[in-house]
Amino acid sequence: MSQAKNKNHLIFALTACFLIFALSCSSTKKAVKFNKKGIQANSSIAVVIDSKSNLKNVVLVKFLAKGFNVKAFNATDMYQMSDIYDIKDLKKLSYSSTADEASSLLSMQKSYSNLYKLHFYNYEISKAELLTEIKGKWGVDYLVVLDLKDWEEVSWGRVIDLRTYDIVWLENYPNQYGDNIETIMDHFIESMIGK
Amino acid sequence: MKRIVILTIFSICIVGLMAPIAHARPTMAFGYLANNSNDDNFDYLETIFPNSFANSLKNIFDINAIKPHSLNEELKKYKQELKKYYQAYELPELVEKIDSDLFIYGNFTPLPNNRIKIVLHLYAEDSNRIFTFTNVGKMETEIFRLVDRITMILLNFMDQDNLYITKIIAPRARLAFFTNLEGDELNQFYFPFMQASYGVSSFQGNELFNKLTVDDMQVFSNVATRENSYDIITDMRKVRFLHGTWSGNYHDERTSELRETFTDNDLNYLKSKEAILETINRTYNGSIDYLIIAGFDKSRSKAWVRCIDLKEKDLVWMQTDIKGGSIKEIGENMIKRMNTKIEDPFKEQIEKNK
Numbered sequence: 324m325s326q327a328k329n330k331n332h333l334i335f336a337l338t339a340c341f342l343i344f345a346l347s348c349s350s351t352k353k354a355v356k357f358n359k360k361g362i363q364a365n366s367s368i369a370v371v372i373d374s375k376s377n378l379k380n381v382v383l384v385k386f387l388a389k390g391f392n393v394k395a396f397n398a399t400d401m402y403q404m405s406d407i408y409d410i411k412d413l414k415k416l417s418y419s420s421t422a423d424e425a426s427s428l429l430s431m432q433k434s435y436s437n438l439y440k441l442h443f444y445n446y447e448i449s450k451a452e453l454l455t456e457i458k459g460k461w462g463v464d465y466l467v468v469l470d471l472k473d474w475e476e477v478s479w480g481r482v483i484d485l486r487t488y489d490i491v492w493l494e495n496y497p498n499q500y501g502d503n504i505e506t507i508m509d510h511f512i513e514s515m516i517g518k
Numbered sequence: 519m520k521r522i523v524i525l526t527i528f529s530i531c532i533v534g535l536m537a538p539i540a541h542a543r544p545t546m547a548f549g550y551l552a553n554n555s556n557d558d559n560f561d562y563l564e565t566i567f568p569n570s571f572a573n574s575l576k577n578i579f580d581i582n583a584i585k586p587h588s589l590n591e592e593l594k595k596y597k598q599e600l601k602k603y604y605q606a607y608e609l610p611e612l613v614e615k616i617d618s619d620l621f622i623y624g625n626f627t628p629l630p631n632n633r634i635k636i637v638l639h640l641y642a643e644d645s646n647r648i649f650t651f652t653n654v655g656k657m658e659t660e661i662f663r664l665v666d667r668i669t670m671i672l673l674n675f676m677d678q679d680n681l682y683i684t685k686i687i688a689p690r691a692r693l694a695f696f697t698n699l700e701g702d703e704l705n706q707f708y709f710p711f712m713q714a715s716y717g718v719s720s721f722q723g724n725e726l727f728n729k730l731t732v733d734d735m736q737v738f739s740n741v742a743t744r745e746n747s748y749d750i751i752t753d754m755r756k757v758r759f760l761h762g763t764w765s766g767n768y769h770d771e772r773t774s775e776l777r778e779t780f781t782d783n784d785l786n787y788l789k790s791k792e793a794i795l796e797t798i799n800r801t802y803n804g805s806i807d808y809l810i811i812a813g814f815d816k817s818r819s820k821a822w823v824r825c826i827d828l829k830e831k832d833l834v835w836m837q838t839d840i841k842g843g844s845i846k847e848i849g850e851n852m853i854k855r856m857n858t859k860i861e862d863p864f865k866e867q868i869e870k871n872k
Binding site: 439 | 696701706708713719723725726737776780783787795797803805844
């Protein structure tokens, strides 16, 4: 009798530990969703996504099927941080090539740091200019940024209104068991049009 | 009671801030507050102000306050005297000589309509950073009110989270964020701000990835703006761009490039910074009110923040150690801070003196 009681306690303790662990994991994968205004299904959109081509086709078809006017797709090619020349390389080069002026160069730390900061601000400006161009030239209303993940991970998306540059929709969606790219896309599209 | 609690916390924090220096009582040295006007009638305030700040802080903390007169006497041992103005690069040497943990000095300018502009510089030993802030306000008839106003700013900055905030940033303000977060983490951070009715610009959020690391972000923790700044000190005396007939074309060209880099990004950085802030403002059609730079640690359990008013091009909020159980909670704590007026620890004292 007492042995059975101990066993029950052990099972209860293990279950409690598992639940605490599961809750702590899920807290980092908590869903968030905000929709400032529903995006009309006939809007002109540009989509930024980083996936294999066959998966991109699924995403494209899903938007087209809902009536979206997809003006540009996979705009990731237009700007990527990894493609931008990293000014940190310049910093290393300068230090090693003028070792005879070590004291001067150490005092130039602030110059390099500031240059680095300006480089990043300029990068943000370049992206905004590009978005203005996308809006003006192709009449794109919204930029849709999507990242579709595997099961147990969090898929996320953002929609930017190119008239105001404001984020008007965002969602973190922890993928459910049985989800696939189609169900996730259906969920995201319904969510962004405000249904 | 509340005041006692606040003061006790401040005392603990200031000791914490000075802990690496391992002094039992932190030493704070006060230089002159130079009279920037041409009116000699205000000269008496050059020592009155720092003496009052010293007394005010000493009344609250167990600190060793060195006032300008004593500081001048101390410097005489080194055949020097206390100057009214210092170049930032002179401070590390000075602070080492006077064996102080913190050196505070500045200047003031009387303004029309009975207003006064006070600029204070704070340098903590071995920090290699200088914090400068400007306060424009009423030239109070009772000087203690003005002293308390400034002392409150000093107290907040010396607190554990180095708080400096000049205004409330209320919901409906339009914010642009610059962080080391990406993807779903960035969404978690944006979420509470959008929920609280702040406008969130797509700035940096318009792409899939973010290459900035925790270390990269440290560079952005130094902020130089027109009136308020928290910036690295450069020792200009050590910067040499030697060239001559002996050096040859290649060396001369390189030296000239380096000199240009130094001029644009150190000596004239404020100009470059203001120009780029104006370009951001223009590019985004004036849709951003505040640029919030937030650096998250690796575990995403705390963050520091620097906030620049993009219209005024000024640092309006600075804080370290904003903690939270999640990125979303850190965002919520930021909203609480930026949307709440700072409690005045001197309020009770002022009420009593009425």
